[in-house]
Amino acid sequence: MQGAALTVRDLSASYGPVRALRSVSLDVPEGGVVTVLGGNGAGKSTLLRAISRTLAFHGGSATGTVQFDGKPVHAQGADRIVAQGICQVPEGRQVFARMTVEDNLRAGALGSRGDRGAKSAALRRVHELFPVLADRAHQRAGLLSGGEQQMLAVGRALMAEPKLLLLDEPSLGLAPMMATRIADTVREINSQGVSVLLVEQNAALALKLATTAYVLEVGEVTLSGDADELAASDEVRRRYLGVVDEDAAADASQAAAKHPVLARWEDVR
Numbered sequence: 001m002q003g004a005a006l007t008v009r010d011l012s013a014s015y016g017p018v019r020a021l022r023s024v025s026l027d028v029p030e031g032g033v034v035t036v037l038g039g040n041g042a043g044k045s046t047l048l049r050a051i052s053r054t055l056a057f058h059g060g061s062a063t064g065t066v067q068f069d070g071k072p073v074h075a076q077g078a079d080r081i082v083a084q085g086i087c088q089v090p091e092g093r094q095v096f097a098r099m100t101v102e103d104n105l106r107a108g109a110l111g112s113r114g115d116r117g118a119k120s121a122a123l124r125r126v127h128e129l130f131p132v133l134a135d136r137a138h139q140r141a142g143l144l145s146g147g148e149q150q151m152l153a154v155g156r157a158l159m160a161e162p163k164l165l166l167l168d169e170p171s172l173g174l175a176p177m178m179a180t181r182i183a184d185t186v187r188e189i190n191s192q193g194v195s196v197l198l199v200e201q202n203a204a205l206a207l208k209l210a211t212t213a214y215v216l217e218v219g220e221v222t223l224s225g226d227a228d229e230l231a232a233s234d235e236v237r238r239r240y241l242g243v244v245d246e247d248a249a250a251d252a253s254q255a256a257a258k259h260p261v262l263a264r265w266e267d268v269r
Contacts, residue, residue, distance in 0.1 A: 005030040005164055005195045006051070006086075011064035013043070013050045013219075020046040020060065021219045027212075028164065028197050033190050035198040035206040035227065037240055038216035044199040045091055047216070048166045051197070052088040053078040068164065085163030091172060091199075093149040095156070097142030101133050104141050104152055108159030118161065125192075126155040129185055147178035154185065164195045171202045183209055203240035207231040215240075 006028040013021040021043045028034045038044050049055040050062040053076060066074040068084055076084070096104050105126060109119045127134040130151040136144065141152055150170060157165060167186065171179035183205055190196050200206035207213060207227045215223035215236070223230060230236045 005032070005069065006197065007065075007067040008051065009065045009067075011047070011050055011062060011066065013046050013055060013060055013062040015058070015060045019219060021050065021062070023064070024216070024219070024221055026214050026221065026224070028195050029212075031190070031193060031195055032212065033186070033196040033198065033210045034212045034214070035200055035210035036214045036216055037200065037203050037206060037236075039201070041218075042216040043219040044216055045168055046219075048088055048168050048197070048199055051081075052086060052166055053081045054088065082160055082162075085161070086166065087157040087160050087162035087164070088166035089153050089157045089168060089170065091168040093146070093153040095141040095144075095149050095152050097140065099141055100138050101141055101144070101152060102137040104156050105133070105159050108156035110160075119159070122159050122161055126158050129158070129188060130155050147174050147181070150174065150178075150182055151185075154182075154189075158189070162194060164197065165189065167196060167198045167200075169200060170198070171200065171205055179205060203236070204231075207236075 008027070009025045011021055011024045012019070024043075024047060026034070026036070036044050036047060046055065046060065049058060049060065050064075051066055053073075055062055057078075062074075064074065065072060068086060071084075073081060073084055073086070096107065099107070105123060109122065132148055133152060133155055136148070141149065144152060154165075154167075154170070170182050170186070174182065179202065186196060186198070186209055196209075198206055198209060207230065210227040213224065213227040213230045214221050215230070223233075223236070231241070
């Protein structure tokens with residue numbers, strides 16, 4: 001039976017007087033992929049920042065408990081979180097634009113728990129996942145395409161040899177083909193034993209990747225369960241997958257046709 005790689009209980013977070021999370025609880029099983037869905041302002045990025053202990057850098061604070069591999073980590077500093085094996089890829093990639101690709105990856109290895117040999121192995125692994133990063137090792141990161149910068153951001157996190165990868169909107173701003181490529185890479189990373197907590201507005205992509213999903217609305221978990229079951233639920237399909245209830249749409253169309261004003265408007269159009 002798998003143990004819980006990450007256990008979050010009653011996590012609340014605020015930016016000054018503004019409450020961003022309200023008693024959020026969730027689990028990421030060892031070796032699992034869990035996604036958190038929600039619209040803008042739902043608290044998704046705040047959740048990852050609270051887990052990675054980077055929330056204070058954004059002017060926020062949090063209460064509640066976070067355990068990783070059975071040990072409490074909610075009182076540790078961000079550097080210790082990385083050393084424990086939790087790495088976050090922030091929203092918007094945020095690579096070091098003026099540094100080379102190679103130096104970006106070296107920066108990621110600063111938090112590594114391994115020796116020089118382990119770091120070399122981590123670099124080979126990153127290059128296997130993203131050959132373009134090896135081809136462009138000496139190019140400035142700011143000159144890479146958006147998709148390549150996302151690869152670099154993920155690769156930089158992998159240099160620290162994480163046990164749990166926190167991904168914040170990895171498909172944001174990417175063309176559909178590149179988003180699919182990033183999703184395939186997440187599957188490959190997970191198959192190598194890394195647990196994944198994925199925050200994503202692209203619900204269709206996220207639900208295909210994950211086994212378990214949570215829905216955040218205004219800082220609270222309003223739905224949770226098996227990803228396939230949530231993908232099939234009418235509420236999730238309507239609100240996050242853009243699927244229209246065909247019966248309801250047909251009823252609305254019939255009602256409009258019977259309404260004299262709306263019927264005349266349809267004739268004009």
